[in-house]
Amino acid sequence: MEDTAHQVPETGRSRRPRGGGAWSRYASALRTPKGMAAAILLVVLIGGALLAPVIFPGGYDQQARGALQGPSGAHPLGTDEFGRDILVRTVYGLRTDLSLILTAVPVSLVIGTLLGLAGYVSKPLGAVFQRVLDIILGFPGLILGIMIVLVIGTGWLALFLAIAVAGLPGFGRMARGGLLSEEQREYVLAARVLGVKRSTIMVRHILPNVVDPLLVQASVFMVIAIFIEAGLSIVGLGINPPNPSLGAMLNVGARYVQTLPSYVIGPGVMLLLLALAFTLLSDALNQAATRR
Amino acid sequence: MTLSSNDTGATAVGTTAAGTTDGPATNDAATDVLLDVRGLTTEFHTAEGVVRAVNDVSFSVRPGQILGIVGESGSGKSVTARSILRMVRPPGRTTAGEVRYRGTDLLTLGDKEMRDLRGREIAMVFQDPQSALNPVMTVGDQIAEALIVHGADKKKARERARELLGQVGIPDVDRRLDDYPHQFSGGMRQRVVIAVALASKPSLLLADEPTTALDVTIQAQILRLLAELRDQLGIAVVMITHDMGVVAEMCDEVVVMYGGRVMERGPVDVIFGNPQLPYTADLLAAMPRLDDVAQGRSLPAIPGSPPDPANLPPGCPFQPRCRMAEDVCSQQVPELLPRVESGHLAACHVTQRGTPIPPLVTAAAADRVHGGEARPLLQITNLRVDVSNESRGLFRRPEPVYAVDDVSLTVRSGETLGLVGESGCGKSTLARTIVGINQPASGTIQVGDHVVGDKSGGDAVRRTVQYVFQDPYASLNPRRTIRQSLEEALAVRGVPPRERDAEARALLERVGLAERHLDRYPHAFSGGQRQRVGIARALAADPKLLVLDEPVSALDVSIQAQIINLLESLRDELDLGYLFIAHDLSVVRHLSDRVVVMYLGSFVEVGDAEAVYSNPQHPYTAALLASSPIPDTAEKNRERIVLGGDLPSPKNPPSGCRFRTRCPIGPLHHPERTICIEQAPALEQTETGQLAACHFAGELSRAGALP
Numbered sequence: 001m002e003d004t005a006h007q008v009p010e011t012g013r014s015r016r017p018r019g020g021g022a023w024s025r026y027a028s029a030l031r032t033p034k035g036m037a038a039a040i041l042l043v044v045l046i047g048g049a050l051l052a053p054v055i056f057p058g059g060y061d062q063q064a065r066g067a068l069q070g071p072s073g074a075h076p077l078g079t080d081e082f083g084r085d086i087l088v089r090t091v092y093g094l095r096t097d098l099s100l101i102l103t104a105v106p107v108s109l110v111i112g113t114l115l116g117l118a119g120y121v122s123k124p125l126g127a128v129f130q131r132v133l134d135i136i137l138g139f140p141g142l143i144l145g146i147m148i149v150l151v152i153g154t155g156w157l158a159l160f161l162a163i164a165v166a167g168l169p170g171f172g173r174m175a176r177g178g179l180l181s182e183e184q185r186e187y188v189l190a191a192r193v194l195g196v197k198r199s200t201i202m203v204r205h206i207l208p209n210v211v212d213p214l215l216v217q218a219s220v221f222m223v224i225a226i227f228i229e230a231g232l233s234i235v236g237l238g239i240n241p242p243n244p245s246l247g248a249m250l251n252v253g254a255r256y257v258q259t260l261p262s263y264v265i266g267p268g269v270m271l272l273l274l275a276l277a278f279t280l281l282s283d284a285l286n287q288a289a290t291r292r
Numbered sequence: 293m294t295l296s297s298n299d300t301g302a303t304a305v306g307t308t309a310a311g312t313t314d315g316p317a318t319n320d321a322a323t324d325v326l327l328d329v330r331g332l333t334t335e336f337h338t339a340e341g342v343v344r345a346v347n348d349v350s351f352s353v354r355p356g357q358i359l360g361i362v363g364e365s366g367s368g369k370s371v372t373a374r375s376i377l378r379m380v381r382p383p384g385r386t387t388a389g390e391v392r393y394r395g396t397d398l399l400t401l402g403d404k405e406m407r408d409l410r411g412r413e414i415a416m417v418f419q420d421p422q423s424a425l426n427p428v429m430t431v432g433d434q435i436a437e438a439l440i441v442h443g444a445d446k447k448k449a450r451e452r453a454r455e456l457l458g459q460v461g462i463p464d465v466d467r468r469l470d471d472y473p474h475q476f477s478g479g480m481r482q483r484v485v486i487a488v489a490l491a492s493k494p495s496l497l498l499a500d501e502p503t504t505a506l507d508v509t510i511q512a513q514i515l516r517l518l519a520e521l522r523d524q525l526g527i528a529v530v531m532i533t534h535d536m537g538v539v540a541e542m543c544d545e546v547v548v549m550y551g552g553r554v555m556e557r558g559p560v561d562v563i564f565g566n567p568q569l570p571y572t573a574d575l576l577a578a579m580p581r582l583d584d585v586a587q588g589r590s591l592p593a594i595p596g597s598p599p600d601p602a603n604l605p606p607g608c609p610f611q612p613r614c615r616m617a618e619d620v621c622s623q624q625v626p627e628l629l630p631r632v633e634s635g636h637l638a639a640c641h642v643t644q645r646g647t648p649i650p651p652l653v654t655a656a657a658a659d660r661v662h663g664g665e666a667r668p669l670l671q672i673t674n675l676r677v678d679v680s681n682e683s684r685g686l687f688r689r690p691e692p693v694y695a696v697d698d699v700s701l702t703v704r705s706g707e708t709l710g711l712v713g714e715s716g717c718g719k720s721t722l723a724r725t726i727v728g729i730n731q732p733a734s735g736t737i738q739v740g741d742h743v744v745g746d747k748s749g750g751d752a753v754r755r756t757v758q759y760v761f762q763d764p765y766a767s768l769n770p771r772r773t774i775r776q777s778l779e780e781a782l783a784v785r786g787v788p789p790r791e792r793d794a795e796a797r798a799l800l801e802r803v804g805l806a807e808r809h810l811d812r813y814p815h816a817f818s819g820g821q822r823q824r825v826g827i828a829r830a831l832a833a834d835p836k837l838l839v840l841d842e843p844v845s846a847l848d849v850s851i852q853a854q855i856i857n858l859l860e861s862l863r864d865e866l867d868l869g870y871l872f873i874a875h876d877l878s879v880v881r882h883l884s885d886r887v888v889v890m891y892l893g894s895f896v897e898v899g900d901a902e903a904v905y906s907n908p909q910h911p912y913t914a915a916l917l918a919s920s921p922i923p924d925t926a927e928k929n930r931e932r933i934v935l936g937g938d939l940p941s942p943k944n945p946p947s948g949c950r951f952r953t954r955c956p957i958g959p960l961h962h963p964e965r966t967i968c969i970e971q972a973p974a975l976e977q978t979e980t981g982q983l984a985a986c987h988f989a990g991e992l993s994r995a996g997a998l999p
Binding site for chain 1: 728729780832
């Protein structure tokens with residue numbers, strides 16, 4: 001009897017570097033072409049945003065001599081209606097956008113996940129939270145933002161709240177879906193039968209398996225967040241001037257689209273790059289997460 | 293023979309294969325060959341190198357013949373079938389060989405000609421009828437589609453669809469033609485899949501594990517249908533299966549595959565009567581059997597597990613597991629050479645020289661230690677389990693659905709109680725209720741001195757009862773190493789952290805694994821090894837009773853005997869009690885002291901294993917026994933009871949006796965027996981000693997009993 005297993009030739013399967021901890025898997029996502037491109041793009045964008053005061057020490061509201069000048073050596077994208085350099089303002093706008101996205105989305109992720117997993121603690125509570133999330137889901141991001149602006153006025157905080165709240169249903173539903181399917185997994189049942197504590201089962205068996213899709217969702221939502229900011233700013237409910245944001249610049253630039261196309265092209269391309277980076281990242285994460 | 297529409301129930305007693313077993317044509321009878329596969333090789337190009345899933349495979353099929361391709365997982369049998377139809381998905385590619393169908397090489401055919409040929413000449417039946425049918429198309433449309441693709445007009449196609457459904461034994465065709473696949477049961481769906489395959493009157497049917505997803509009684513129906521189609525329409529069938537029993541019952545010729553190669557080939561009688569490959573011989577010996585009487589001895593088992601096609605051993609692929617292996621076996625791949633009997637070929641260096649294969653010697657099982665008096669470990673009294681909460685209504689209380697309805701049983705220490713029933717009979721619900729995953733609606737479960745469900749009893753119950761799952765892969769967290777899984781269980785038992793390492797090693801050793809396996813993840817193990825880990829984890833809680841829910845049915849045949857032997861020795865060494873659940877009577881035969889047969893939530897027969905197997909009193913037990921395919925061609929022509937119909941839903945069980953809608957001796961066939969409709973039979977003592985719940989207990993025992 002005991003001879004049986006020892007003789008088994010080592011299967012080729014064991015060579016595959018799988019399973020080895022969550023971090024190595026996410027790291028492997030970045031080693032794919034898509035992940036690599038996303039990482040490089042993000043490093044450049046975030047680096048540029050962080051270093052904006054160093055690269056452009058004059059700040060975003062330094063005025064040049066002429067307003068609405070076309071692209072030139074001194075102003076690669078021209079100047080805006082107040083004679084401010086559009087490229088500089090675009091980079092500062094990116095700074096604003098990233099400061100929003102990279103804070104609001106993680107906050108939304110954490111709160112949404114907690115709301116979604118509440119059903120593990122108490123079934124009625126979980127059901128109540130789901131209905132609350134359904135109500136939020138009933139409002140499109142833009143309408144939700146307008147309502148928040150009505151209550152607390154325009155500004156960074158309003159955008160932050162609009163993005164964070166708009167993300168809750170997605171994260172909450174996904175976490176709950178993960179919870180419900182993981183709870184029926186046999187290894188969760190096996191742990192229950194063994195008598196493992198409920199809190200331990202949550203942390204050890206359920207949460208790690210729920211996190212994957214949530215991270216993918218987070219990077220998808222980053223793209224949506226960019227457009228919530230842009231959307232609110234375009235209708236004039238975003239960042240207060242003179243502070244730049246990509247959406248606010250598009251809002252104003254649209255008026256000059258015929259005379260000075262680069263006014264729109266600058267922030268537009270920047271938005272596109274940002275969205276591209278997060279889309280690539282979510283794709284790469286998704287592939288890594290579903291590869292088993 | 294006419295096709296009996298199966299809804300009328302049962303008992304068409306007869307023989308399946310009609311005498312095509314007379315001497316196979318000599319090898320040069322190429323005149324009459326439908327499909328001739330020569331040197332077929334299919335490779336998969338993966339990041340880790342080239343995997344040769346099918347390696348130099350040759351065989352031929354004559355019209356009207358049933359050829360079986362048997363093999364375990366990874367043997368290349370399914371890829372062979374897909375290669376024939378050129379349906380191998382990238383990165384797979386057929387790199388060598390010929391597939392001659394009526395003389396044309398399919399591998400050189402243009403895509404259009406090939407598409408035309410598929411379905412019209414060669415059709416395929418897949419394993420899982422659920423996923424082979426489109427859920428948003430009516431079955432009539434799906435059958436008609438197969439015809440329209442090949443150029444029939446709509447009206448004719450529908451007419452033919454109706455005819456085909458009747459031919460495969462679907463009752464009430466006119467109404468069911470416009471039903472969707474989900475409205476059919478598993479067995480009926482497989483009939484529909486066969487009807488789709490038959491639509492354009494193909495000459496060759498490739499059936500890839502056509503009955504593996506089905507229950508035994510349904511399997512018997514489908515096998516009978518295939519045999520009848522062959523007899524009536526003269527269709528040749530290539531049957532891919534892992535089940536030697538199905539081969540023995542159905543096939544004229546067999547191809548045994550292992551590690552991507554054909555290792556043995558020949559007429560079915562010769563292969564079963566005088567196998568020339570140690571693998572075939574041992575596999576036949578290792579199969580759990582209904583007539584297993586080797587009491588006191590363990591099952592003959594093949595060590596190890598089937599090789600990973602990506603990592604085949606050098607030389608003969610079976611050599612690392614072979615008890616007759618010599619030096620030459622690991623150096624040189626054996627050739628498939630003709631043997632004494634005509635048409636018989638085998639690839640083995642050792643038997644080629646005429647060395648006979650000695651019978652597998654089995655170890656004497658360990659003495660069973662009974663710790664004095666056999667204590668009752670588990671007592672279930674009048675248990676009912678309601679599973680209705682999924683279908684909760686908005687305004688009213690849901691109708692109760694009792695998946696387990698008023699059952700009582702006892703398991704003692706050192707004893708195995710076998711619980712047998714088909715899918716949906718409530719056996720898993722019962723098991724899960726015992727370990728507290730489901731809640732009982734009424735009745736009591738007593739474990740030792742504690743009642744399950746009591747607040748105080750919870751821990752004690754867990755200490756006493758542990759659960760082994762059917763699918764060891766699903767029941768191990770893929771992100772945790774074996775060490776982590778075992779230590780978690782040990783921590784719950786209260787083993788101090790310092791001692792856990794030693795305990796985990798001891799546990800692994802106990803189940804036949806080595807220390808080096810501790811830090812691996814579940815995916816690095818083979819199925820059998822994973823199940824050993826599952827057992828080790830259950831043992832970590834130091835239980836007295838194991839609930840084994842189909843512990844071997846997800847495993848390869850050659851592994852099943854290993855696990856059954858392991859369970860046997862654990863039981864005898866540790867004085868454990870087992871509740872062993874299976875859907876097939878032959879699997880529980882070796883271990884069980886007593887057997888319970890379950891049907892639609894209640895027990896229909898309870899008794900000593902010996903009595904139940906030799907003298908089944910309930911017609912359902914008799915039918916189950918008769919439906920299990922036996923890996924012995926001598927049994928090919930035995931009388932068998934083929935139950936018609938499907939398991940009714942527990943939501944709406946039949947009045948009176950729950951088995952009456954399928955019973956071969958019930959009111960379906962004896963209209964005067966109204967008692968079956970009016971009154972539910974109680975479990976009562978029968979003449980032969982066991983309990984049976986039947987008004988006419990014992991009437992059918994002879995037909996189903998084994999010699």
